[in-house]
Amino acid sequence: MTTTALPRPYQSYVYAYPHKTAYRPLADRPALREEWAGERKDALSLYLHIPFCEVRCGFCNLFTRIxxxxxxxxxxxxxxxxQADSVREALGDGGPVRFASAAFGGGTPTFLTADELVRLCDIAEKRMGADLSAVPLSVETSPATATADRLSVLAERGATRISIGVQSFVDAEARAAVRPQRRADVESALARIRESGVPVLNIDLIYGIDGQTPRSWRHSLDAALAWRPEELYLYPLYIRPLTGMGRTRAGTGTGAETESDASWDARRLALYRQGRDHLLSRGYEQLSMRMFRRLDAPVRGADDYACQTDGMIGLGCGARSYTSRLHYSFDYAVNMGEIRGIIDAYTATEDFGRAETGIRVDEDEARRRHLLQSLLQARGMETGGYRERFGTAPEEDFGVELARFTELGWLDGDREPGLLRLSELGLAYSDALGPELFSPSVRSAMAEYEPR
Known part of the structure; x- marks a missing residue:
C-alpha cells in the first residue's frame, strides 16, 4: 500500500485528448481534403451530433440547447x-473509405422525430457511405424521448446499442440533480427499449448527488439491474462552471451544498467502490472506471477500430473529427445564449470544406493520447503495440509519470510482462491519473480557456 499522499480523486473526466477547451481558431483554416490526404480511411468512426434536449440537467456542460x-x-x-457532402468529398476516392462504427450523440438524438431520425440515418448511409446495418451503431436517448416510433426507426436501421441517461431511480435525487423525471416514466422508457429488440441496453447512473446515501445508491443499482442491462456506466457527479448546479452553488465555496471538497471526494469514492463491488458480485466485469459489462452480454464493439490510432469523422456543430495530425471541431460553449449563436451560425454555413477550430497533434501528443486512452481501460496497454507504433518504450517517453504512478500504487504490480495495467486503486483514481499525462502546452491552453 502506498504511503505517498494521494491527490484528489475527481479532477477531470478524460474522454478525449486533447480536451476541447484546448482547441483554438485555426488561423490557416486548413482544407479538409489536404488534412485527410494520406490518412488511413478504411476503419473510421462516424459520429453525428444532435445538440437539442427537452430539458438541461443541472450538472450538464455538454454542447446542447433546450x-x-x-x-x-x-x-x-x-x-x-x-457538411456530409463536403466531408465525403474531402475524404476523396484515392483509397478505400469505410466506417467501422457509428454513433448518434448529443444532446439527445431522439429529440428528433421519427421522420427526422430516418433522415439522420440516410445522411450517414447515403451521404457518408456508412453501412449502419453492418457496423455497431450506438444511440443516446432520454426517458422522455425514448418513444416507440423513434426506437422502431433506430432498430430497423441497425442500432445495436441504446444508452439511456437515468442517473437515479430515486425521484428526490433526480430533482436534486436538476433532472425532472419520475421513476414510472423511466421504467416505461426502459420497457420500450427492451421491446424494440435493440440488443444492448446501457444505463447511466450518477453517484455523489446531494442526499444520496449508500442505501439509496444500492436502490438505484438494483433498480437498474432488474432490467439486466448489457452495460452500465457509473459516473461521479461533477459540478462545472456555467451549469445549472454550478451557478446555484457558486457562492457556497464547497464541492457540494453542505460538504467540503474533501468530504465530497470521500463520499463519491465510497459510493464508487460500493457500486463497483455490487456490480462485480452480480455478474458484471469492469472495463474502465466507469464502464461495466454483463459477463454473458454480446460484444458489440467494432472489431477493427482503435480510438488511439484510427480516425474519426464528426458531423454536427458539437462533433469532433480526428486525423493523425489534427483534431478539429466547431466553437464550444456551455452558456445557453452562446450555444444558440453557434448553432445558428452552423445552420447558416454553406462551405464545410475547411477546419475552423482545433489543435495540431504532434508526435509527443500522439504518444500521450495513446498511453492515456489505453491505460484508462481496465485491460491495460500492451507495450509491444506502443513500441511498434512509436519506436520507443513507454518507460522511455514517460518514465517520470510512470514512476509516480508506481509510487502512488496506481499500477498493477502483478501484471504480466509486456503489459501496463492499472491497479484497483489506479482505476478508482482514473480522473486524477488522466490529467497527469496532459502535456504542458495542453494544460496551458486549458487553463487559458474562458468558460462561456
Missing part, C-alpha cells in the same frame, strides 16, 4: 447534410 424553435431541427439537418 428545445428547438420551429424549423430549427430541419435547418440543422440541412446543414448536417451539406
Amino acid at each position: 428545445g428547438a424553435p420551429e424549423q430549427l431541427t430541419t435547418r440543422y439537418l440541412d446543414a448536417v447534410d451539406r
Whole structure:
C-alpha cells in the first residue's frame, strides 16, 4: 500500500485528448481534403451530433440547447447534410473509405422525430457511405424521448446499442440533480427499449448527488439491474462552471451544498467502490472506471477500430473529427445564449470544406493520447503495440509519470510482462491519473480557456 499522499480523486473526466477547451481558431483554416490526404480511411468512426434536449440537467456542460424553435431541427439537418457532402468529398476516392462504427450523440438524438431520425440515418448511409446495418451503431436517448416510433426507426436501421441517461431511480435525487423525471416514466422508457429488440441496453447512473446515501445508491443499482442491462456506466457527479448546479452553488465555496471538497471526494469514492463491488458480485466485469459489462452480454464493439490510432469523422456543430495530425471541431460553449449563436451560425454555413477550430497533434501528443486512452481501460496497454507504433518504450517517453504512478500504487504490480495495467486503486483514481499525462502546452491552453 502506498504511503505517498494521494491527490484528489475527481479532477477531470478524460474522454478525449486533447480536451476541447484546448482547441483554438485555426488561423490557416486548413482544407479538409489536404488534412485527410494520406490518412488511413478504411476503419473510421462516424459520429453525428444532435445538440437539442427537452430539458438541461443541472450538472450538464455538454454542447446542447433546450428545445428547438420551429424549423430549427430541419435547418440543422440541412446543414448536417451539406457538411456530409463536403466531408465525403474531402475524404476523396484515392483509397478505400469505410466506417467501422457509428454513433448518434448529443444532446439527445431522439429529440428528433421519427421522420427526422430516418433522415439522420440516410445522411450517414447515403451521404457518408456508412453501412449502419453492418457496423455497431450506438444511440443516446432520454426517458422522455425514448418513444416507440423513434426506437422502431433506430432498430430497423441497425442500432445495436441504446444508452439511456437515468442517473437515479430515486425521484428526490433526480430533482436534486436538476433532472425532472419520475421513476414510472423511466421504467416505461426502459420497457420500450427492451421491446424494440435493440440488443444492448446501457444505463447511466450518477453517484455523489446531494442526499444520496449508500442505501439509496444500492436502490438505484438494483433498480437498474432488474432490467439486466448489457452495460452500465457509473459516473461521479461533477459540478462545472456555467451549469445549472454550478451557478446555484457558486457562492457556497464547497464541492457540494453542505460538504467540503474533501468530504465530497470521500463520499463519491465510497459510493464508487460500493457500486463497483455490487456490480462485480452480480455478474458484471469492469472495463474502465466507469464502464461495466454483463459477463454473458454480446460484444458489440467494432472489431477493427482503435480510438488511439484510427480516425474519426464528426458531423454536427458539437462533433469532433480526428486525423493523425489534427483534431478539429466547431466553437464550444456551455452558456445557453452562446450555444444558440453557434448553432445558428452552423445552420447558416454553406462551405464545410475547411477546419475552423482545433489543435495540431504532434508526435509527443500522439504518444500521450495513446498511453492515456489505453491505460484508462481496465485491460491495460500492451507495450509491444506502443513500441511498434512509436519506436520507443513507454518507460522511455514517460518514465517520470510512470514512476509516480508506481509510487502512488496506481499500477498493477502483478501484471504480466509486456503489459501496463492499472491497479484497483489506479482505476478508482482514473480522473486524477488522466490529467497527469496532459502535456504542458495542453494544460496551458486549458487553463487559458474562458468558460462561456
